[in-house]
Amino acid sequence: ALLDGLAAGAMRAGETQLAVCVPFPYLAQAQAALAGTPISWGAQDVSVHTQGAYTGEVAPAMLADFGVTWALCGHSERRALHGESSDLVAAKAASALAAGLTPVVCVGETLADRDADQVERVIGEQLAPVLALGAEALARLVIAYEPVWAIGTGRTATPEQAQAVHAFIRAALAQHGAGQTRILYGGSVKAANAASLFAQPDIDGALVGGASLVADEFLNIAAAVA
Numbered sequence: 620a621l622l623d624g625l626a627a628g629a630m631r632a633g634e635t636q637l638a639v640c641v642p643f644p645y646l647a648q649a650q651a652a653l654a655g656t657p658i659s660w661g662a663q664d665v666s667v668h669t670q671g672a673y674t675g676e677v678a679p680a681m682l683a684d685f686g687v688t689w690a691l692c693g694h695s696e697r698r699a700l701h702g703e704s705s706d707l708v709a710a711k712a713a714s715a716l717a718a719g720l721t722p723v724v725c726v727g728e729t730l731a732d733r734d735a736d737q738v739e740r741v742i743g744e745q746l747a748p749v750l751a752l753g754a755e756a757l758a759r760l761v762i763a764y765e766p767v768w769a770i771g772t773g774r775t776a777t778p779e780q781a782q783a784v785h786a787f788i789r790a791a792l793a794q795h796g797a798g799q800t801r802i803l804y805g806g807s808v809k810a811a812n813a814a815s816l817f818a819q820p821d822i823d824g825a826l827v828g829g830a831s832l833v834a835d836e837f838l839n840i841a842a843a844v845a
């Protein structure tokens with residue numbers, strides 16, 4: 620019902636590029652519902668291994684078989700609950716790129732990091748192996764800044780807080796020849812706060828969790844992109 624609702628309302632997003640990233644078992648369903656619409660679909664993770672015997676892993680070429688064009692890499696829940704290191708996350712991004720997918724590489728600090736004034740150090744460390752992939756890779760991937768304390772908490776970063784980190788990420792990307800790389804903000808984005816976030820110069824879009832589970836709300840967020 621959610622996919623059908625998105626497909627039916629896709630034109631409301633205007634020129635905004637819209638994608639949904641679903642758990643692996645729903646990829647075929649996403650493909651069936653969204654093929655031929657302006658909405659693309661992606662996975663929430665991808666294997667670092669492009670091929671080989673890695674039972675339980677989902678290789679990027681398998682995702683491509685289902686028309687997938689996006690793969691989240693290093694969502695904070697993968698980092699925190701599944702022990703994914705920043706090196707592994709960057710390697711997953713490289714794996715996705717090698718199969719022609721667009722990785723959405725997630726970075727973000729915890730509340731403890733923020734309270735200790737460690738935001739730039741933490742984001743810098745998470746970004747470093749991604750930046751090392753080089754300008755060509757960086758131009759093809761997307762970064763999502765998702766402060767852990769804002770995910771699923773209803774506590775959105777203020778537009779100014781988000782912009783400050785986005786500007787830091789932008790500068791790091793620019794130093795590596797990729798100043799145009801898209802940087803999304805994620806963390807309690809909803810239709811009511813989307814426009815003020817999108818008004819910031821270095822916020823290029825959003826990675827939406829809870830609010831994406833209501834088609835109308837998700838489409839209203841998309842429509843708020845200037």
Ligand SMILES: O=C(CO)COP(=O)(O)O
Binds near residue numbers: 765769772773805
């Ligand atoms: O983690 C997120 C998207 O990946 C953000 O989730 P919420 O929008 O529910 O805070």
